Amino acid sequence: MEQKTKINAEEGRQDLVITREFDLPVDLLFKAYAEPEIVEQWMGTKVLKLENKKYGSYQFETKDKDGNVVFQSSGVIHDVWPNEKITRTFEMRNTPFGVQLEIYEFERLADDRSKLNMHVIYESAEQRDQVLKLPFSYGINMAHNRLQEVVGKLK
Amino acid sequence: MNLRRDVFQAIADPTRRAILLLVASQSLSAGAIAANFDTARPTVSKHLQILTECELLQQEQNGREIYYHINATKMKQVADFIEPFRKMWDDRFNKLESVMKKYKNK
Numbered sequence: 001m002e003q004k005t006k007i008n009a010e011e012g013r014q015d016l017v018i019t020r021e022f023d024l025p026v027d028l029l030f031k032a033y034a035e036p037e038i039v040e041q042w043m044g045t046k047v048l049k050l051e052n053k054k055y056g057s058y059q060f061e062t063k064d065k066d067g068n069v070v071f072q073s074s075g076v077i078h079d080v081w082p083n084e085k086i087t088r089t090f091e092m093r094n095t096p097f098g099v100q101l102e103i104y105e106f107e108r109l110a111d112d113r114s115k116l117n118m119h120v121i122y123e124s125a126e127q128r129d130q131v132l133k134l135p136f137s138y139g140i141n142m143a144h145n146r147l148q149e150v151v152g153k154l155k
Numbered sequence: 156m157n158l159r160r161d162v163f164q165a166i167a168d169p170t171r172r173a174i175l176l177l178v179a180s181q182s183l184s185a186g187a188i189a190a191n192f193d194t195a196r197p198t199v200s201k202h203l204q205i206l207t208e209c210e211l212l213q214q215e216q217n218g219r220e221i222y223y224h225i226n227a228t229k230m231k232q233v234a235d236f237i238e239p240f241r242k243m244w245d246d247r248f249n250k251l252e253s254v255m256k257k258y259k260n261k
Contacts, residue, residue, distance in 0.1 A: 028255045
């Protein structure tokens with residue numbers, strides 16, 4: 001089966017491309033990146049600030065149920081072409097992943113079909129690979145934690 | 156010219172994925188691998204060459220025959236570390252799509 005979301009990460013390079021086709025008109029796809037209250041809904045994070053314009057910036061923050069900050073990210077918006085393109089930086093606070101440059105291209109395929117092309121450039125090939133491995137190690141940790149929970153209950 | 160093969164291109168082909176599955180559990184000779192496909196032997200050889208060049212398969216001389224076995228380290232790198240990353244984005248984009256569909260119908 002054809003996968004909707006594709007990742008092209010060539011070996012030894014410091015960038016990657018993520019593409020995805022949506023059953024959405026291109027203006028709604030663009031809106032999902034431009035409106036703070038919508039970003040909050042699908043990213044699952046609080047949007048402290050989002051000025052989606054040239055020389056604007058943004059800040060996201062996620063807290064756990066006890067109010068501890070578990071995720072913080074921010075960046076500056078280099079330029080915005082409505083319904084076409086956003087260029088911005090992205091950085092996760094308190095991580096060794098450095099800053100990345102993100103180029104989002106929004107493409108109209110039909111009235112109700114659109115495509116997102118997301119080109120991400122990292123500081124180095126090593127950093128890119130670390131980011132790629134992140135959900136993998138997270139998955140292992142989650143499995144490990146679940147195992148501990150189950151084992152804990154058996155005691 | 157850069158002759159180095161891209162791992163991700165290599166596994167994009169269904170025959171090559173089938174070959175990887177075949178040799179996942181045991182080393183096999185080129186002939187034994189080819190016997191599993193309707194494809195002509197030279198085509199299978201070409202696939203084996205590509206998989207070897209990008210180090211997904213390793214060759215081992217056993218008497219007169221060359222045996223192929225999987226390079227676990229390389230496979231791990233491809234399958235394990237790209238797929239969870241892709242899945243993470245896929246989930247996120249699915250969420251985006253459903254949020255925007257609701258938004259549109261409001």
